[in-house]
Amino acid sequence: MIPIPPHVDMLLAALRRAGYEACPVGGCVRDGLMGREPADWDLATSALPEQTEAALAGYRLVETGLKHGTVTALTAGGPVEITTFRADGTYRDGRHPDSVAFVPSLAEDLARRDFTVNAMALGPAGEVIDLFGGREDLKAEVIRCVGEPARRFGEDALRILRALRFASKLDFSVEPETARRALADRALLDRVSRERVMAELSGILIGPGAGRVLRQYGPVIFQVIPELAPQAGFDQKNPHHIHDIWTHTAMAVDAAAPEPVLRLTMLLHDVGKPAAFFTDEAGVGHFYGHGETGAEMAEGILRRLRCDTATRERVCLLIRNHDIKPPKTPRAARRLLARLGEDAARQLGACWRADNADRPAAVRARNMALIDEWEKLLAEALAGPAPCFSVKSLAVDGRDIMALGVPEGPAVGQALEALFSRVLDGELANRREELLEAARDMIEDCNPRGTDV
Numbered sequence: 198m199i200p201i202p203p204h205v206d207m208l209l210a211a212l213r214r215a216g217y218e219a220c221p222v223g224g225c226v227r228d229g230l231m232g233r234e235p236a237d238w239d240l241a242t243s244a245l246p247e248q249t250e251a252a253l254a255g256y257r258l259v260e261t262g263l264k265h266g267t268v269t270a271l272t273a274g275g276p277v278e279i280t281t282f283r284a285d286g287t288y289r290d291g292r293h294p295d296s297v298a299f300v301p302s303l304a305e306d307l308a309r310r311d312f313t314v315n316a317m318a319l320g321p322a323g324e325v326i327d328l329f330g331g332r333e334d335l336k337a338e339v340i341r342c343v344g345e346p347a348r349r350f351g352e353d354a355l356r357i358l359r360a361l362r363f364a365s366k367l368d369f370s371v372e373p374e375t376a377r378r379a380l381a382d383r384a385l386l387d388r389v390s391r392e393r394v395m396a397e398l399s400g401i402l403i404g405p406g407a408g409r410v411l412r413q414y415g416p417v418i419f420q421v422i423p424e425l426a427p428q429a430g431f432d433q434k435n436p437h438h439i440h441d442i443w444t445h446t447a448m449a450v451d452a453a454a455p456e457p458v459l460r461l462t463m464l465l466h467d468v469g470k471p472a473a474f475f476t477d478e479a480g481v482g483h484f485y486g487h488g489e490t491g492a493e494m495a496e497g498i499l500r501r502l503r504c505d506t507a508t509r510e511r512v513c514l515l516i517r518n519h520d521i522k523p524p525k526t527p528r529a530a531r532r533l534l535a536r537l538g539e540d541a542a543r544q545l546g547a548c549w550r551a552d553n554a555d556r557p558a559a560v561r562a563r564n565m566a567l568i569d570e571w572e573k574l575l576a577e578a579l580a581g582p583a584p585c586f587s588v589k590s591l592a593v594d595g596r597d598i599m600a601l602g603v604p605e606g607p608a609v610g611q612a613l614e615a616l617f618s619r620v621l622d623g624e625l626a627n628r629r630e631e632l633l634e635a636a637r638d639m640i641e642d643c644n645p646r647g648t649d650v
């Protein structure tokens with residue numbers, strides 16, 4: 198029995214009291230059968246949206262998608278989407294049904310759903326209503342279209358990416374015919390909005406099966422990010438690498454913690470490699486400057502996919518810096534920290550580790566030791582009494598400099614920069630008295646007393 202939380206049970210009871218069918222459906226049933234806590238509960242009902250609203254008159258309701266028959270109830274246990282049984286009409290544009298028909302039966306509603314494991318409901322006695330073999334596929338850990346994959350992907354191409362997303366998220370395989378059509382019909386993805394592509398791509402990347410899905414479905418990913426296509430099978434001809442670039446990329450994604458920024462960075466970190474590739478006289482491959490080239494390409498890709506600005510900027514910053522060597526001295530570490538900021542500096546360490554997971558053992562061990570050392574230096578730099586990694590965090594400001602007789606203008610900023618540089622280098626502590634003293638000396642050096650200026 199899947200336990201139904203009280204806030205969901207109350208909604209079901211209210212709809213049933215009013216004479217309608219109502220049942221939990223989709224992801225919550227799937228997650229419940231897998232013994233996982235469902236992220237959210239979706240209900241399907243025979244009530245039309247206005248009937249749902251009448252039956253749930255005591256609730257706070259939001260008309261989230263009336264056209265599609267969805268009303269959201271805001272309950273103490275969280276929002277619950279309640280959608281009228283529906284069948285989708287024809288899909289002329291391969292993404293949006295031209296019409297949505299409300300239908301009287303749950304069976305028709307389940308038939309329009311994407312995959313068998315997503316097409317189950319819970320009946321009034323808590324029984325699992327499973328018309329398409331969803332339980333069997335759950336047991337076999339398989340993503341399979343409800344009905345014929347060619348038709349289902351033709352109706353809605355987003356389902357191609359959804360198949361990969363669930364394969365990654367649940368760490369399932371994709372049933373062979375569904376997989377074959379996902380690859381064969383990938384060009385249909387050109388019709389899907391970029392926001393939706395981005396959302397599914399993020400879902401694919403943060404799942405436990407991400408690396409495997411990327412390796413198996415490269416062409417699908419290349420359909421939405423053609424810039425990655427040259428990586429497939431690309432021989433790096435370099436003793437620091439074992440695999441072709443795409444395989445390396447997939448392995449680097451897996452080796453990063455499942456956070457969107459890190460995984461997206463690893464997906465795109467070597468996007469600049471094929472363009473930067475050349476072989477030296479000995480036939481060894483090099484990729485000088487691929488961090489910079491890659492960051493520029495990533496910028497274009499993430500803008501095109503309507504990625505949010507904060508994520509895009511961070512990912513590009515990390516890609517731009519991923520191919521530098523970890524600093525080995527306190528001074529170099531402080532300088533890198535000052536350039537990136539604390540968050541990005543930590544993330545860069547995580548990216549170096551992920552990038553380094555797929556290397557010959559000796560190279561990996563050497564690089565990991567360098568990264569360990571950098572993380573130690575980073576921790577030390579951050580542990581100081583008044584850590585200072587930007588001019589703004591100096592213990593003195595422009596007013597102090599002017600109080601020492603420097604006239605307002607560029608010289609004030611230059612003085613602060615000079616102090617900051619010396620703090621970074623460890624020559625000065627970030628303490629007010631010490632900084633004022635140093636500033637006085639600097640000003641005197643520039644303008645010795647008694648000389649006319």
Ligand code: ATP
Nearest residue numbers: 223224225236239309310311312315316353355356
């Ligand atoms: P998650 O836990 O990742 O949210 P979910 O199963 O709830 O998984 P949603 O994207 O929230 O996935 O969709 C809810 C349900 O709606 C799915 O389980 C599926 O039955 C149905 N569904 C969603 N999108 C589609 C689609 N494009 N085509 C067919 N059915 C869909």
Ligand code: MG
Nearest residue numbers: 224236237239
């Ligand atoms: Mg959901």
